[in-house]
Amino acid sequence: MAQIVDGMIIKATGGFYYVQTENSLVECRARGVFRKREQSPLVGDQVQVELTGENSGSVTAIAPRKNFLIRPPVANIDRVFLVTSIREPLPNTLVLDKMIAIAEYKGIQPLLVITKSDLEDCGELEQIYHRAGFLVFTVSAQSGNGVDAVRYEMDKPGISVFTGNSGVGKSSLLNAVHPGLAIRTGEISQKLGRGRHTTTHVELYQMPGGGYVADTPGFSTVELERFDKIKKEELSGCFREFADYTGQCRFADCSHTKEQGCAVLAAVEDGSVAASRHKSYCAMYEELKLIKEWERK
Ligand SMILES: Nc1nc2c(ncn2[C@@H]2O[C@H](COP(=O)(O)OP(=O)(O)OP(=O)(O)O)[C@@H](O)[C@H]2O)c(=O)[nH]1
Ligand SMILES: [Mg+2]
Ligand SMILES: [Zn+2]
Numbered sequence: 001m002a003q004i005v006d007g008m009i010i011k012a013t014g015g016f017y018y019v020q021t022e023n024s025l026v027e028c029r030a031r032g033v034f035r036k037r038e039q040s041p042l043v044g045d046q047v048q049v050e051l052t053g054e055n056s057g058s059v060t061a062i063a064p065r066k067n068f069l070i071r072p073p074v075a076n077i078d079r080v081f082l083v084t085s086i087r088e089p090l091p092n093t094l095v096l097d098k099m100i101a102i103a104e105y106k107g108i109q110p111l112l113v114i115t116k117s118d119l120e121d122c123g124e125l126e127q128i129y130h131r132a133g134f135l136v137f138t139v140s141a142q143s144g145n146g147v148d149a150v151r152y153e154m155d156k157p158g159i160s161v162f163t164g165n166s167g168v169g170k171s172s173l174l175n176a177v178h179p180g181l182a183i184r185t186g187e188i189s190q191k192l193g194r195g196r197h198t199t200t201h202v203e204l205y206q207m208p209g210g211g212y213v214a215d216t217p218g219f220s221t222v223e224l225e226r227f228d229k230i231k232k233e234e235l236s237g238c239f240r241e242f243a244d245y246t247g248q249c250r251f252a253d254c255s256h257t258k259e260q261g262c263a264v265l266a267a268v269e270d271g272s273v274a275a276s277r278h279k280s281y282c283a284m285y286e287e288l289k290l291i292k293e294w295e296r297k
Contacts, residue, residue, distance in 0.1 A: 003051045004060070009043050010212070012073070013201035017041050017059060019049050026057045042068055043202045043214060044075040044159050067106045069161070071225040072202055072216035078158030079109040081137075081150075084125075085116040085168040091125055092165075097280035099163070100134075101238035102227050111153060112136045115169040118143050128274045132241040141172040151177045155209030166218025171199055174215055181205055183215055228295075232288040236264070239281055241273055257282050 007021035019026045026049055041047060041059050048061035068075035082099050084091045096112075103110040112129045114122045118140040129136045135153070139146035154160055154177060162170040171183040186198030204212040236242045236256055242264050246254075250261025256278075259265070267273040 005049050005051060005057075007047060007049055008204075008212075009041055009045045009047055009059075010204040010206075011201065012041070012043050013203075017047075019047060019057070019059070021049065024055055026051065026055055028057050028059050042073050042075040043204055044068070044077065044212075046076070067108055069102070069106070069108075069225055071219060072161060072163050072214070074159070074161050074202060074214050074216070076159055077106075077108045077161050078211075079111055079153070079156075080161045080163060081111050081113050081153075083113045083115060083162055083164030083168045083170050083173070085119075085165075086114055086122045086125065087116055087119045089165055089167055093125075093128075093276045094280045094283060095165070097239075097277060098227055098284065099225070101230065101235065101284065102225050104238040104240065105227070105230050105234070110134060113150065113164075113173065114138045115173060116140060116142075117145055128276060132239075132274060132277060134240075139173060139176075141169055141176040144176060147173070147176045154213050155207045155211060157209065157211045159204065159212045159214065161214045161216060163216050164218060166198075168218065170218065171215055174205070174213065178205075178207070227284065228288065228291050230288060232285055235281065235285055235288060239277060241277070242281075245273070255285060257285055 005021045007019040007026065009017045010020045011018040015029065017028045019028055028049055039062065041062055046063040047059045049057040050060045051057040065075045067077055069077065080103050082096060084096055100110045112134050114125055114136065117138045122138045126136050126138050137146055137150050139150060150173065162174065164170055171185045174181055175183055184198055199215055199217045202214055202216045204214045206212055230238060236246050245263035245267050246256065248263035251259055254262050256262050256264040264273060268275055268278045
């Protein structure tokens, strides 16, 4: 009789899944049954494996997920580190705010990491997100500044994910936090001003504290996780600092984009809500407005 073991997928590459079981790392090809059900295994999935050899087998069942992302493809995420560099590449607050909104919508704790602080002052960007109510880590993998604080968060139990544009320094930061990881990092392409996707697969690394951290390939801005499952009425709930104001608008169905008597707009006006955050909100709201209900599926 075939032997069945439980484990967690810690790496996916080249059509193989690597499942960490209590005793070993098992190389698996997922069975066709999952493809037919349109459910493909993800890194972070708790799975059942049927062993076919000492270190090989196939995934036969996936446990229900508490959440998942398609980009980066990881399941059962407890916190996501949204990594942005202050330069090379430059920060894009709309991309960042989209990522934050998706995390909030999915119930994943978003944490902000501003890297390459050795290149430029990060105060302004840091303030925008700190005042909005997020934990912000300003770090330099080069000088080691701020690395201890990130290590402290990463060593917490559960699954943490590092995501952000290619070249922002995700792998470099992971290496600075735990030099033993020795993850390959890349050079910034001077001509394009962006990285060249040095990390090519998702992999979970176990931390000394027992938690897991996923390094992921960077994205370019066109391949963001889709946020179109969010209804436009739900969007303001994905901007946590709006919560103090949304109940005080003159109209109950206020969209917080342009209405008279909008308390969110007043807060933007007096500087309590960052203008860049509200600008991102409006851009996303316009996108969501165009989506028909039947397209949301
Ligand atoms: N000045 C400076 N450069 C850094 C810092 N962190 C990373 N870099 C540089 O940024 C480039 C990209 O770093 P990576 O760690 O490979 O970036 P990544 O986000 O993992 O990129 P992908 O794997 O392509 O998604 C490398 O040339 C690093 O040396 C930093 O704190 N300061
Ligand atoms: Mg990398
Ligand atoms: Zn309003």
